[in-house]
Amino acid sequence: MTLELKNVSKRVGADMHIHDTSLVFDDNSFNILLGATRAGKTTLMQLMAGIQKPTTGAIWHRGKDVTHVPVQRRNVSMVYQQFINYPMLSVFENIASPLRVTGMAESEVKSRVGRAAEILRLTPMLDRKPAELSGGQQQRTAIARAIVKDSDLIFLDEPLANLDYKLREELRDELPKLFSGRNAIVFYATTEPHEALLFGNKTLTMHQGRITQFGPTAEIYRKPNSLTSARVFSDPPINIARVTKKGKKLQLSHGNVSWPVAAGAAKLPDGDYSIGLQPHYVLPQKSSQTSGALSGRVLVTEISGSESVVHIDVGGQTWVSQSHGVHPHQVGETATFHADVSRALFFDAAGKLVS
């Protein structure tokens, strides 16, 4: 009862849009596709939906090879970044459109559309045309179209990207509830790491047409398997630094900084590594957790409500600190920050996680 990609790749002209990929998605799962714009999220979704055909490989769904089954016979739904509705049809007819082709009885159509409209709070707008709705309502209509039929696969391609902040927050709360308990595999593409963290479940990180990691969301965030995954899945961007480990000391390649090696990395052989340290482990105050100091000139400070983000220049390299509370710093002044070195991820020369 799963969707399986077997060595699927997609080439358009000379460009590899998706490199050789094998994946298995469980039924009733909510999967987040995380990656920058043009990482291949949309292409991967379209391959799985059957809108595009893979150049190589096969796609199996529930034990059957569906590689060459066209999209209209695969029972899928899709929601796009743009609000896609039929402009001439009422909201009711828009939501009903996926049911019309199946030749469903009118009473059944009515009750299903009614239910979908109720869940998405569209009941008072059923007689209106999409152009008369707000952006949020238009997108809710498109989402209602996706849930009105019992699709096996539901694809949500950055559905909240074109909405303003408040509506985005609102729908973000509603979406997981909407799709849980459906006998479907749900895919949700996004460029925002914190959206992935919010939804939890499983995340697939993508970078330049390659899958860099796939697994439980929290696990990938805590232990990305490579530098690339770590970069994709961090906001503000993860601090990456070249270091040399020598015995119990960790020498940074810049700024004449040296830290003690934490217990977790003690077993690593001496040598050169890249470390990754999430910005929220670089703090403005010393505490029992922090073990390494970092001094530099303040480049940028962003204070947003309850959070401070400070960029500092340490010997030519930028470090980012993210902390709770308001910590004002003057741009240009020298400040000392404290790193929780035990949280540092170690990557080898090839960018693979080693500790």
Add this chain to the structure above:
Amino acid sequence: MNKTFNNKAWWMVLPVFLVVAFNALVPLMTVVNYSVQETFGNNEFFWSGTIWFQQLLDNDQIRASLGRQIIFTTVVLFIQVPLGLTIALCMPRKGPWVSVCLVLMALPLLVPWNVVGSMWNIMALPDIGLLGRTINAMGIHYNYTRDPVAAWFTVVLMDVWHWTSLVVLLCYAGLVSIPDAYYQAAKIDGARPWAVFRYIQLPKLKHVLTIAILLRFMDSFMIYTEVIVLTGGGPGSATKFLSIDLVQKALGGFDLGPAAAFSIVYFLIILLTSWLFYTLMMRNEAN
């Protein structure tokens, strides 16, 4: 409260006012002026009231021209709009053929109007023209200088050749601007090509089509050059449209008063019909 008066802003409006005055109001008012006066030369004018307008409305010749004009415009719209839309739908959306098609489509629009007239005049000549000879060779008697039906056929064909491209290019631009996601959504729903056309393409092309119809209506209603070169309004007055009638009156007869009244009525017909078209087609947009 003391209000400061600052009338300097009027100077900013002045250039626009002058431009509008000289390119629209002054010429138009000259025509209005002529339309209510009688002249016998020597720059002497006498008030004549609405007599030219009354004569105009009673004139059978002008009524006949108006009738021909309406038929011509209707025929041309009914051919060019569906044909242009169909061609635009058939054109490729990407690939090397796009530019080839676009250039081919743009070509007729670049030909000067009197050249279009001469081209078709020569091409349709029954004895030496390619088109004329071919039709006659097929056993159909065709001579556009003698036979009114043949003349109409040639004039309509020439206009279709000249102007369908405009509709094609407008529709094509409209089609290209529809996001792919719409087609995908329709595909997922299992919509047939007809449904895609009816529920996605046509509604998305509504504005573009309105513009196309308006432009083609106005242009065809004012057609002059091509027809005067091709048939000269003949045979007899079979293809004598409003503009030809007007020019013959104003220049040929030098009847300034009647010609001015004619111009105003002509202008009002086009203005009213365009407004009507636009309002009807945009009716749903307002609410």
